[in-house]
Amino acid sequence: MQPSTTKICVIGLGYIGLPTASLLGTKGFEVFGVDTSEHVVNTINQGKIHIVEPDLDILVKSAVQSGNLKAGLKPVAADIFILAVPTPFKDNHIPDLSYVESATKMIAPYIAPGNIVILESTSPVGTTDEVVAKILSDHGHNVGVDVFVSHCPERVLPGRILTELVDNDRIVGGINEISTQKTIEFYETFVRGEVLGSDARTAELSKLSENAYRDVNIAFANELSLICDKENINVWELIKLANRHPRVNILQPGPGVGGHCIAVDPWFIVARAPEYARLIKTAREVNDAKPQWVINKVKTSADKFKRPVIGCLGLAFKADVDDLRESPAVDIVKHLQKENIGDILVAEPNLTHHKDFTLLPYQEVITRADIILLLVDHKPFKKLKANDFKEKILIDTRGIIA
Numbered sequence: 001m002q003p004s005t006t007k008i009c010v011i012g013l014g015y016i017g018l019p020t021a022s023l024l025g026t027k028g029f030e031v032f033g034v035d036t037s038e039h040v041v042n043t044i045n046q047g048k049i050h051i052v053e054p055d056l057d058i059l060v061k062s063a064v065q066s067g068n069l070k071a072g073l074k075p076v077a078a079d080i081f082i083l084a085v086p087t088p089f090k091d092n093h094i095p096d097l098s099y100v101e102s103a104t105k106m107i108a109p110y111i112a113p114g115n116i117v118i119l120e121s122t123s124p125v126g127t128t129d130e131v132v133a134k135i136l137s138d139h140g141h142n143v144g145v146d147v148f149v150s151h152c153p154e155r156v157l158p159g160r161i162l163t164e165l166v167d168n169d170r171i172v173g174g175i176n177e178i179s180t181q182k183t184i185e186f187y188e189t190f191v192r193g194e195v196l197g198s199d200a201r202t203a204e205l206s207k208l209s210e211n212a213y214r215d216v217n218i219a220f221a222n223e224l225s226l227i228c229d230k231e232n233i234n235v236w237e238l239i240k241l242a243n244r245h246p247r248v249n250i251l252q253p254g255p256g257v258g259g260h261c262i263a264v265d266p267w268f269i270v271a272r273a274p275e276y277a278r279l280i281k282t283a284r285e286v287n288d289a290k291p292q293w294v295i296n297k298v299k300t301s302a303d304k305f306k307r308p309v310i311g312c313l314g315l316a317f318k319a320d321v322d323d324l325r326e327s328p329a330v331d332i333v334k335h336l337q338k339e340n341i342g343d344i345l346v347a348e349p350n351l352t353h354h355k356d357f358t359l360l361p362y363q364e365v366i367t368r369a370d371i372i373l374l375l376v377d378h379k380p381f382k383k384l385k386a387n388d389f390k391e392k393i394l395i396d397t398r399g400i401i402a
Ligand code: SAJ
Pocket: 122, 154, 155, 156, 157, 158, 210, 211, 214, 218, 251, 252, 253, 254, 255, 256, 257, 258, 259, 260, 261, 262, 317, 318, 319
C-alpha cells in the first residue's frame, strides 16, 4: 500500500480523529477529515487546532500546509474510511451507538468496491458486525467480499497521543480474514508497534478489557484511600511502601475517575453481561462514589468557618490536559457551588474560560482561600509546597503536596 496513491477519509475530528488524520497526512497519505461542526472544519483548514494535545498544533499545521489534510462537513470518495466518532452511554449506562450509526450511513453512498472501512471508536462487542457491516450491507455493498470492514480500537493516552499513535501495538479485528489482512497492511505503513490480527468481537472486548482493568485497579487504590483515611494512615506513603514488593503495583487514588474512556467503557461490558461483570460493575461504583466522599471532606472542614472561601485547583479530568469530559473535579466544584457552603474560587491553568465558573490564576486562589481543594495534579501545582498553604486547610486529593 503506497501512501502517495491512497486516499483516506476520517469521520470525526476529535481527540482521536484529528491526531490520526494529521499523522497520516504527514506520512504522505491524501487525507480528508469530516466533522459535523463548521467551527472545527474551519479551524483545521486554517492549519489550527480546537483541542489541547502536546505537539498536535505542529502536526496539523504541517499536514494542512503540505496540502495532504483538508476538512469538510461531508465525506468524499476514498480508499480507506476511518470512523473515529464518540460512543457515549445513555441513561442507565446503556451504550449509545447513534454516532457510529449515523457516521456509517453518511459514508455508505461514497463507498466503492475495494474500500476498507475501519471502526476505531471504542465499541461494545458486536458493533463492527451488527452495526457497521450491517448498515453497509443494507446499502447494497458486498461486505466482506469487495468492501472490507474491521475494528481497530484506538489505545492512545491523552497527553501522549502522538507518540502512542505510532509506538503502541495495535489490534485489528476484521469481520472476516481478508478484512483483517487488508487492515493490518494499512496500519503497518505508519505504526512502529506490532499490528496483531484477530476477529472483530475479540478486538472490541480487548479494548474494553484494557480500560476495565485500569478502572478496577484505580478503584482498588480509591478504596484503600478511604480505609487509610479511617485509620489515619497516609495512603500515598502506604502505596509507595507496598509497591516495593516485586509483584505489587498499586495505582494512585484521586478525586474519582474521569475522561471519556475509563469512566464509560466498563459499562459496555456490564451492559452485555450483567450477570457476570460483578467486579467490573463494583469498581465503577467505587470510583463513581469518590467525588461525594471528597465533597463530604470539604463540608466537614467548612463547618469550622462561618463562611469559608474554598479554592478549587484544577477542573480537567487528569493532569496537563484541558479535557473536562466526565471530570470528577467539575462535578465536585459544581456540587460545592450548589450547596452554597462558602465562596468558591476556581483555577484551571489549561483553560482561559469556563461557562459556569470564573477562572482565576491559581496563585490568587491560594492567597484568597481558607480551604484549598487540590483536584488535579497539573505541572504548576506539583511545584507547590506545604509551606504555600500555611494557616490554610489543604485537601490534597492527588497526594502531590509534600
Ligand atoms: N487515574 C487515577 N489514578 C491513577 C491513574 C488514573 O485516579 O493511578 C484517573 C485519572 O485522573 C483520570 C482517569 O483515571 O481521571 C483516567 O485517566 P488515565 O490516564 O488512566 O486514562 P485515559 O482515560 O486518559 O486513557 C485511557 C487509556 N487506557 C489505559 O491506560 C488502559 C488509553 O490508553 C486509552 O486509549 C484511553 O483510555 C481510551 O481512549 O480508551
